[in-house]
Amino acid sequence: MDLLSLTTLLDRLPHFFLPFCRIVAFFFSAPLFSEKSVSVRLRVALAMLLSFLLALSHPDTQITLFSVQGGLLLINQCVIGAALGVSMQCIFAAVRLAGEVVALQMGLSFASFFDAASHSSLSVVSRLLAYFSLLLFVNTGGILWMIEHLAESFEHLPYTATDSLTARFFGVVELGKWIFLHALQLSLPLIFTLLAVNIALGLLNRMTPQFSAFVIGFPLTLLIGIYALYLSMPLLLESVQHIMQVIDQRLFTLVSTA
Numbered sequence: 594m595d596l597l598s599l600t601t602l603l604d605r606l607p608h609f610f611l612p613f614c615r616i617v618a619f620f621f622s623a624p625l626f627s628e629k630s631v632s633v634r635l636r637v638a639l640a641m642l643l644s645f646l647l648a649l650s651h652p653d654t655q656i657t658l659f660s661v662q663g664g665l666l667l668i669n670q671c672v673i674g675a676a677l678g679v680s681m682q683c684i685f686a687a688v689r690l691a692g693e694v695v696a697l698q699m700g701l702s703f704a705s706f707f708d709a710a711s712h713s714s715l716s717v718v719s720r721l722l723a724y725f726s727l728l729l730f731v732n733t734g735g736i737l738w739m740i741e742h743l744a745e746s747f748e749h750l751p752y753t754a755t756d757s758l759t760a761r762f763f764g765v766v767e768l769g770k771w772i773f774l775h776a777l778q779l780s781l782p783l784i785f786t787l788l789a790v791n792i793a794l795g796l797l798n799r800m801t802p803q804f805s806a807f808v809i810g811f812p813l814t815l816l817i818g819i820y821a822l823y824l825s826m827p828l829l830l831e832s833v834q835h836i837m838q839v840i841d842q843r844l845f846t847l848v849s850t851a
Contacts (some may be wrong), residue, residue, distance in 0.1 A: 612747065613644040614667055615674035619743055622678030624685055625727070625736065643740075647747060673750055674743075681739055683768045684836050688726040688829075690776035692719025698787040699818035700811055718822065722829065729833050738837065771839055779832050786821045790814055 620626040620636040696702045696716035715723070794810050 609644055609648045611670050612647045613640055615670040616640040616643050618671040618674030619678045622675045623681050623739055680768055683772050687772045687775040687836055688722050689719045691779035692722040694780040695783045698784055726833050729830050775836050782825055783821050787818055790817050
């Protein structure tokens with residue numbers, strides 16, 4: 594009966610609740626788990642299960658939850674979990690940005706739909722690449738990869754530590770550079786292909802002014818862009834895996850101790 598007493602439960606509450614806050618913040622910001630199709634109850638249930646498993650593998654803490662230190666640790670865990678989830682969103686942010694660049698070159702940027710995941714309007718090409726990358730991410734074990742990094746974060750950043758996170762947040766900000774870099778690398782083949790088509794149409798229009806290149810320019814650019822996109826689809830798997838490796842290295846730097 595002593596184990597079920599209110600005092601014992603309050604003493605063990607921080608040991609379970611602090612990891613729970615980090616995991617919940619991660620599930621509400623990480624890819625797949627943050628989708629509206631995944632119910633809030635399922636996220637909370639998964640967070641409670643993982644928190645219980647982590648509580649069994651870590652020693653008890655003597656921190657009082659209802660104190661200033663406990664409140665700071667609570668905020669700290671929420672920020673760490675959200676930062677990990679947002680950093681993993683960079684994989685799909687790079688693919689969506691590459692799709693926007695390709696759609697702009699193909700002339701399909703006007704065909705856009707509202708995306709509930711990114712809370713913005715995305716073009717058809719961007720949504721297509723995002724869905725394919727999501728399927729590839731799941732097929733290559735992306736869910737286990739995310740949970741593995743979440744579990745490793747408790748080893749490098751224990752929930753009882755109140756170290757400054759300023760240096761690590763700069764690592765999250767630097768991920769924005771990698772988004773633009775990999776988005777440009779992913780879209781470069783189609784950009785150069787469509788650029789060659791536009792140059793050819795421009796030369797044809799200069800040599801034969803009677804030939805209206807603007808009439809056939811849009812459908813020709815659209816057809817060649819769709820065909821080039823079809824040919825570049827097998828390269829999407831290598832691009833997603835490469836971005837995952839880069840994010841993997843950046844996450845190790847992010848959660849590693851100074």
